[in-house]
Amino acid sequence: MTAQSTAKGTWPTLLILCGLFAVSFIDRMVLALVIDPIRAAMGVSDTQMGLLFGMGFVVVYVLAGLPLAHLVDKGGRKRILTIGVLLWSAATFLSGLATSFWMLVVLRAGVAVGEAVLMPIAMSMIFDLFPRDRRAFPVTLYTMTGVVMGKASFLVGAGALTLAAHIIPFTGGEPWRIMFMLVALPGPVLILLFAFFGRDPARRVDAEEGEAADQRVDTRALLTHLLSRKAIYLPIFIGTGCIFMVGLGLSAWTPTMLVREHGIPVTSAAVYYASYGMVGGVLGMISVGFLVKRLGRDNGARGVFLTALLVTALTLPILAMTIGSPDIDTVMIGIGVGTFGVMGATTFVPHLLQQITPRALIGRTTAIYLLFNNFLGMGMGPLLVSAVAGRYEGQPGSVGTAMTVVSWGALSVALTCFAFALASLIRRRPPAPANAGLAT
Template sequence: MTIEKAEDASVYPPSSVGWRAVTIFTILYILSYADRKILSLMIIPIQNDLKISDFQFGLLQGFAFSLLYALAGIPIGRLIDRYPRRLIMYIGVTFWSLATALSGFAQNFAALFVARMSIGVGEATLSPASYSMISDLFPKGKLSTALSVYGLGVSIGSSFAFLMGGSIITLVAAADAINLGWFGSFHAWQIAFVIVGLPGLLLSLLVFTIPEPRRMGLSQKDKAGPERGAVLKFMVERRSFLICHFGGFSAIGLMAFSVSSWAPAFYGRQFGWTPFQIGIALATYTGVFGTLGALVGGRLVDMFVRRGVENAHLHVVAWSIACATPFGIAAFLSHSPMYSVAFLCIMNFFLMFFTGPGVGALQLITPNEFRGQVSAIYLFVVSLVGLSVGPVAVGAITDFIFYDRAKVGWSVATLIGIGGVLAFTLLNLGRAPMLRALKAAR
C-alpha cells in the first residue's frame, strides 16, 4: 500500500490555524480529564455515602468508564474516518458533559456505574478525532510536539480535577447535605460532579470555530474510500510494530492509571491528609511536572526525528520509563509524605514523555483514511489494560491479597514495577519494526 506524500510543510494549513485547533482540542481534553478524574479524589466520601468497597470503587474508576470508552471507540473511529470530525467531536463533548453532571444525582453504586459508562461513550469521540485532525495540520517534524501539547489535557485536566474536587469538598464538608429545593438534598461529592460537568455544554461549541482540514496522507488506491477489511489487513501487515507499540504503551497506561486512580486514597489513608491537601499535592504532580514531562518528551522526539532518528518515539519513551519506574515505586513505599510527593513528581515528569510520541508514531505509519479506526483500536487496547486492569487490580490486591486498606501503597507499587518492566522491554523490541513500518508507509 502506497501513501500519498504529505511531508512538504507548504501543503499544510498555516501554523496559526493548527495551533488554534490544538488549543481548542486541549481545552476539551482538559475538560474530559477533569470529568473523568474528579471521582478519584472523592473516594472516601463516596464510599461512606454509598457503602462500597475498594474493589467496587476500582470498577467505577476503571471498568465502568473504560468498558464503553473502549467498545464505542471502534465504531466511532470508523465514523471519524468517513464523516466531518468536528460534528462527531461536538456530539461527544455534549454527551459526556451531561453524563458527568448527572453523576451528581446518583444515589447508589449501580446508578453511578451507569453514569460512568455514559461518560466513557462520550469521551471516546475526542482523542481519535483530535489525533486525525492534528495529523492533517502539522508535518511530521512538528507532529509529536503538537500531540504533546494536546496531551497536556491529561496533566492539566487531572490537576484541575484534584484542585476543584478538594476545594469543593473542603468548602461544604461541614454540612452533611445541602438542600437545593425541589432538586432535593445533595452531598458535597454530588455537587462537585454537577459543577465540573456543566461547562462542557458551552465549550463544545468551540469546535465549530476550526475549519475541517483536508485529509493528508491518503493511500493512493483507497481515495474512493477504504475497502471492507482494509484496516484489519493493514494492521496484520504491521503486526510486529503494532504488538510492541500497543503493548508498551498499554503497560505505561497500567502505571499511569493505577497511580492517578489510587494516589488520593494512599495519601488520605497513609498520612491522614484532607482532600484539600491531597488536591494541592496531586495538582503539583500532574499540572506542573506532568506538563513539563509531556512538553520535554515531545520536543526531544521531534528534535531526533529532524536529525534522522525516525524511531525516536519508542527509544526516548523506553528510557524515560526506565527513569520513572524506581521513583514511582519509592513514592508509594515511602514513610515520609514530603519524600513521597517529591518522588511522585519526578516519576510523573519522566512518565509523561509518552504523551505525544505514542500517538505520533501511530499516525506516521497509518494512512489517513484508517487513522480514526487505528487510533480507536489503540485506545481500546490501552483502556482495557490501563483503565480497566490498573485501578481494579490495585483494589483487588488490596482487598484480596493484603486484606488491609492501609496497604494500598504496596498495591500501587506492584503495578508500577510490572508496568515499567513490560513497557521498557516492548518499546525497545518495537524499534526495528517501526523503521520497517515507516519505510512501507513511504
C-alpha cells in the first residue's frame, strides 16, 4: 500500500471514529446526571440506579463484545459499525420515552450492544489505515478522546439539559427525557458522514508487523504463562480494577451528590465535575506517563510498578478524605487530585505488560486486564456506592459518606495488591524482554 493511497480518506475516517468514540461516552455517561429525576419518575432506589448505570451496562457490553469482535475480524466492518451506531443511538433516544425501569434496563442493554462494536472496529481500522511507523499518533488521539470524554460527556449532558429546558415549553415532557433524545442525534449524523467520507481500508497482512508464525500461541500457553506469574498478574488486575472502581463510582454519583448534598443545580454540578476531572485526569496521564517511561527505562518493570504504587498512595487518600466534606471547594479539589491519581495509577499497566509479557500474549493478557477493569470498575463501582448509600438513607450526606467508604475500601485493596505484586516482582529474576519468547 503506497503512502498516497494510505493518505486518501485516512484522516476523515480517523476523525469520524474519534467523534463516534466521543458520542459513545456521552450516550453511556449522561445517565449519571438524571438519576434523581428517573428515581422520581420510576419509583426506584439508588441501588437499582447503580445497577442500571454499571452492571446493567457492563455485563452486556463484555458478553456482546466477544462474538462481535469475532465478526469484525471476519470482515464487513463498515456495515457492522453502521448497525452498532444506529442501535445504540436508537436505544438512547428511546430511553427518553421509557415508561418503566425495566424498559430502561432493556434500552441500556441496547446501548451496550451497539457500543461494543466500536472499539474493535476502530482499533482494526486504525491498524489498517496507518503503517506501523505512523500509527502511534492516531492510536493516542483515539484513546485520549476517551480519556477526555469520560468527563467532558457531563458538559455535553449539561448543555442538553439546558437546551431541553428551552424546548419543553413547545413540546412538553420532562427535561431528562428530552436530554436523552438530544444526545442520541449526533450518532446517526456521524455515521452518515462516514458513509460519504470514511472508508473501510484493505486489511494489512501480519507479515508487515514481523509476526513470526511460531509466535502464534494457543490458549494453553497463555494460561501457563499467567499461572506461572499469578502472584504478579492477579494483584495487578484486581488492584487496577479497584482503582477504576473509585473512578467510576465518582463518575456515576458525584453529580447526584453535589445536587443532593450541596444544593447546586445539576448543570452546575456537571460543569464542576467535568472541569476538575478533566484537568486532573489529563495531567495524571501525561505526568505519570512521563515518570513511568523514565523510571522504567532505568529500573525496568520494578521502576514502573513503584511509580504506580507511590502515585496511588500519595493521591487517592486525599480523595477519600475530602469527598464527604461539607465544603464544595474541598470536595472539588479532592476530585481533581483523585482523578489525577486514578488516571495516573493506571497509566503504568500497558508499560508493565510490555515488560513482563511475551509479545505473542500481550493482546489477550490486555483483554483479561480490561475484563477486570470493566467488572470491578464500571460494574461494581456505581453499585457499591448506591448500596452503601442505602444503608445511610435519610441521613445528611449519605452519598458522600458512601463514596468515602467505597473509596477507602477500594484504595486499601488496591494498595495491598500493588505492594504484594511489587514484592513478588522483586523476588523474581529480572524478566526477559517481552519478545524473547514464552519461556518462564
